[in-house]
Amino acid sequence: MKGFSTLDYIAVLAYLIAIAAFGSSFYRRNTTAREYFLGGRTMSWIPAGISIIAADLSAISVMGAPAWSYKNNLELVWVSAGYPLVAPLVILVFVPFYSRLNLYTAYEYLERRFGLGVRLLTSALFQALRSWHVAVAVYGPALVIHMVTDLPVWTCVLIMGLFTTGYTTLGGIKAVIWTDVIQFVTVTTGILLIFYTAVREIPGGLPHMWTVAHAAGKLSLVNTSMDPSKLTTIWSCIIGGMILSLAPLTTDQAILQRLFTTKSVKDCRQSVILQSILIMPITLLLYSVGVALWVFYSAHPEKLQGLPANNAILPLFAMTELPRGVSGLVIAAIFAASMAVMSAGINSLTTATTVDFYQRVFRPNETPEKYAKVGRIGTLAWGCAVTLLALFAERAGDLATAYTRVSSVISGPMLGIFLLGTMTKRATSKGVIAGAVAGMCGIVTVIAATNWSFFYLGMIGTVTTVCCGYAASLFTPEPARSQIDGLVVGETGSRT
Numbered sequence: 365m366k367g368f369s370t371l372d373y374i375a376v377l378a379y380l381i382a383i384a385a386f387g388s389s390f391y392r393r394n395t396t397a398r399e400y401f402l403g404g405r406t407m408s409w410i411p412a413g414i415s416i417i418a419a420d421l422s423a424i425s426v427m428g429a430p431a432w433s434y435k436n437n438l439e440l441v442w443v444s445a446g447y448p449l450v451a452p453l454v455i456l457v458f459v460p461f462y463s464r465l466n467l468y469t470a471y472e473y474l475e476r477r478f479g480l481g482v483r484l485l486t487s488a489l490f491q492a493l494r495s496w497h498v499a500v501a502v503y504g505p506a507l508v509i510h511m512v513t514d515l516p517v518w519t520c521v522l523i524m525g526l527f528t529t530g531y532t533t534l535g536g537i538k539a540v541i542w543t544d545v546i547q548f549v550t551v552t553t554g555i556l557l558i559f560y561t562a563v564r565e566i567p568g569g570l571p572h573m574w575t576v577a578h579a580a581g582k583l584s585l586v587n588t589s590m591d592p593s594k595l596t597t598i599w600s601c602i603i604g605g606m607i608l609s610l611a612p613l614t615t616d617q618a619i620l621q622r623l624f625t626t627k628s629v630k631d632c633r634q635s636v637i638l639q640s641i642l643i644m645p646i647t648l649l650l651y652s653v654g655v656a657l658w659v660f661y662s663a664h665p666e667k668l669q670g671l672p673a674n675n676a677i678l679p680l681f682a683m684t685e686l687p688r689g690v691s692g693l694v695i696a697a698i699f700a701a702s703m704a705v706m707s708a709g710i711n712s713l714t715t716a717t718t719v720d721f722y723q724r725v726f727r728p729n730e731t732p733e734k735y736a737k738v739g740r741i742g743t744l745a746w747g748c749a750v751t752l753l754a755l756f757a758e759r760a761g762d763l764a765t766a767y768t769r770v771s772s773v774i775s776g777p778m779l780g781i782f783l784l785g786t787m788t789k790r791a792t793s794k795g796v797i798a799g800a801v802a803g804m805c806g807i808v809t810v811i812a813a814t815n816w817s818f819f820y821l822g823m824i825g826t827v828t829t830v831c832c833g834y835a836a837s838l839f840t841p842e843p844a845r846s847q848i849d850g851l852v853v854g855e856t857g858s859r860t
Contacts (some may be wrong), residue, residue, distance in 0.1 A: 372692030379696035380527060383546065383703065387531030396732035400739050401468055402492040402625050407538075409631040411545050412622045413638030415708070416760060417646070418544035420550075422501035422705035425650055426551060426698055431674045433654030437584040439596035443819070444647035446605025451640040454613045455633045461786060461853050462620065463629045466721045470620045470782075477785040477795040477843075477851045480724070485757025485797070486615070486781055487720040491713055493774045494618050498709035501702045502528075503757035504675075511676055511683075514841065519631040521754045524702065532707040533740050534768075537625055540707045548702035554697025555649055558678060562656040566663060572655050573659045580662075584654045592816040604819025607826055611775035615782050618712035635749045642668045656679055708839040710750060714742030773811075776805035776825020783826070784833045792837040799833020 398404055432440055465473055471490070475483035506520035531539060566573050577583050587597045594600065612619045613636065626632045657677055661668050671680050682694040718739045723730070730738075777800040784791035784799065806828035807821050 367694075368692070369688040370541070371689040372695070375689050375692030376696045376699065378440060379550075380699065383543055383700070384527065384531045386546070387535045387543045387707070390535035390539040390542070394733055395536065395736045397468075397735035398738065399538075399716075400709075401621070401719070403536070403538045403541065405625060406627050407541060407622075407625040407631070409626060409634035409638065411541050412626050412631065413635035413642075414548050415541040415544035415622050415704075416635060416639045416682040417642055418548045418701075418710040419622070419706040420612075420705065421548065421551060421646070422497075422504060422702045424703045425647075426555065427504050427507075427675055427678050429647065429650035430534070430657060430678045431676075433582070433651040434658045434677050435616045435654075435674050436596075438648075438651050438655065439581050439584055439587050439598075441585070441600065441644075441648055441651050442596075442598055442601035443608065444644050445602055446607070446609035447643045448640040449602070450606050450610040451636055451743055452612065453610070454636050457853055458614050458786070459623070459632050459636065460629055462623070462631055465850075467620075467624060468614060469617050469716050471617070471716065471720050473851070474781070474785060475724075477847055478791075478796060482781065482793055482796060483720060483724070485779060485800075487617075487716045489774055489778055490615070490617055491716055493778075494616070494709050494713055495746070495750050495753060498706050498713075499753035501705040501709070502751060502754035505569035505699050506754065507673075507676060511679060518755055521751060525706070525747060525751025525754060526697070528703045528706045529710065529744060532711055532747065533743040536736075536739070537621065537711055540711045541622065541625065543707060544704045547704040549733035550697045550700040551704075552646070552777040554682075555653060557690070557694060558681060559649065559653045559656055559688070559812075562653070562660045564679065565685065566656070566660050573656060576659050576662065577655050580658075580819070582658055592820060595817045595819070600817040600819040603823050604817070604821075607779065607822030608819075610776060611779040611822065611826075615775070615778045616712075617716050618708050620714060622708075623714050653678065662780060706747075706750070710743050711748040712813045713746045713750075714739050717742050717746070773804075773807050773821055773825070776807065776822040777829045779822070780826045780829025780833060783830055784837075785851070788834060788837075789848050789852050790837050790842065791834060792840045792843050794840050795835075795837025796829075796833045798836035799829040799831075799839070802832035802836075803829030 367639075390398065429440075462470070462473070465476075467473060469487065471483045471487040474486055502521055502525050504522055506517055509703075510517045510520050531543070535543075563570050568575075573581070587594060590599070591597070592600070614620075623632050623635060626635060649835055650708045654677070660681070667684060668680075670684075671677065679695060679698065682691045684692060718735055722738055722742075723735055727738075729736075730831055780803055781796050784796050803825040807825045810816055810821065810824055
């Protein structure tokens with residue numbers, strides 16, 4: 365098997381140095397919390413929208429999606445349909461609602477609506493979920509580095525984690541968003557190059573690829589089975605995809621923080637529209653790459669020597685079939701994907717920790733400069749924490765579903781809490797907590813008693829939380845007017 369050449373190493377190293385230098389250039393010594401966490405609310409919709417996509421387009425997708433379709437088919441692509449389906453609700457309801465509240469974190473809203481306990485609970489749940497996401501995203505490229513250099517996986521994890529932590533700590537949210545834009549372009553270019561090369565090297569080109577893949581069932585796109593245990597039915601993918609799309613766009617600090625950086629409600633809406641337009645074509649491209657690689661290796665089975673696992677099928681092709689130097693750029697693109705996710709993740713994690721816990725609970729009267737300084741320390745700490753957590757990510761199974769399984773359990777109750785707060789006037793603090801507990805219990809019951817697809821878990825958690833939370837609220841005193849006025853969808857207001 366062709367190994368990494370000196371030119372490949374130079375390409376990867378040059379990319380890493382360039383990204384670090386660019387991200388670090390946003391460092392400002394005496395910055396404020398508003399600038400460090402929100403970029404001064406001056407970002408336009410294009411970089412913000414691309415950054416939202418990049419926040420989830422890690423090696424989980426770049427390596428995991430092709431590996432899934434290489435082994436199976438295209439049916440999982442329908443999960444991404446959830447984004448355009450829920451976008452109108454987000455644009456028409458949640459964007460103007462959140463915009464006029466001038467939030468640093470989404471969980472600030474929950475304190476105004478329900479009290480401090482609910483705020484801290486949901487912020488802690490977000491931190492648990494996003495830290496696991498980042499850990500899996502770090503593990504993906506570490507697997508690649510291990511494959512091409514024979515360095516131990518733990519060494520690769522530390523290199524990637526500490527490297528990305530450095531420029532994120534220095535540059536804040538502006539560094540995150542603008543490096544996300546660069547990394548998104550890099551990733552898309554790399555994936556297109558892989559697809560083009562694989563199709564070109566298949567005897568007979570695209571028509572033959574289509575014929576062979578279709579005959580083998582690799583182009584299966586719609587599974588109409590009503591069996592809830594089937595993972596990739598059209599019903600489970602769309603239902604699960606809608607919850608897994610709506611929850612981040614309304615409850616996830618890593619996503620909402622990008623929307624909070626935009627300079628107007630219009631820019632905020634356009635960011636969501638841009639993400640909704642791009643997400644399905646990109647997802648389809650990733651899964652199509654897996655099909656192309658399956659056809660290619662079916663014609664050249666001898667070239668599969670050295671494949672350690674299906675998750676490594678894409679980097680194997682890059683290393684063995686692309687010219688020297690170019691393969692290094694593709695490996696750099698895989699780094700780029702996970703660096704974007706990690707920088708976005710640890711930035712949002714430290715924002716939640718600093719604003720929701722340090723500022724609100726421990727030090728409420730510090731200066732904006734002090735909070736920015738604490739934020740930098742928090743970014744460094746979170747970077748180290750998720751890097752260590754990444755050492756255990758290899759136990760997660762398929763990269764394509766590793767994060768989604770955990771997200772399906774937590775996202776439903778989280779979304780249910782926000783829906784109770786924003787859509788109903790009767791929900792109370794004790795009620796929503798009871799609802800969230802019921803939602804979690806419902807999910808655990810389904811997991812224990814059935815073998816249903818985990819894509820249904822988000823819906824079960826959301827519906828159970830909303831229904832039980834509202835019912836429980838009826839047995840508690842009505843919330844005060846101060847917890848209703850301007851804090852339920854339908855109220856008017858303007859963003860300052």
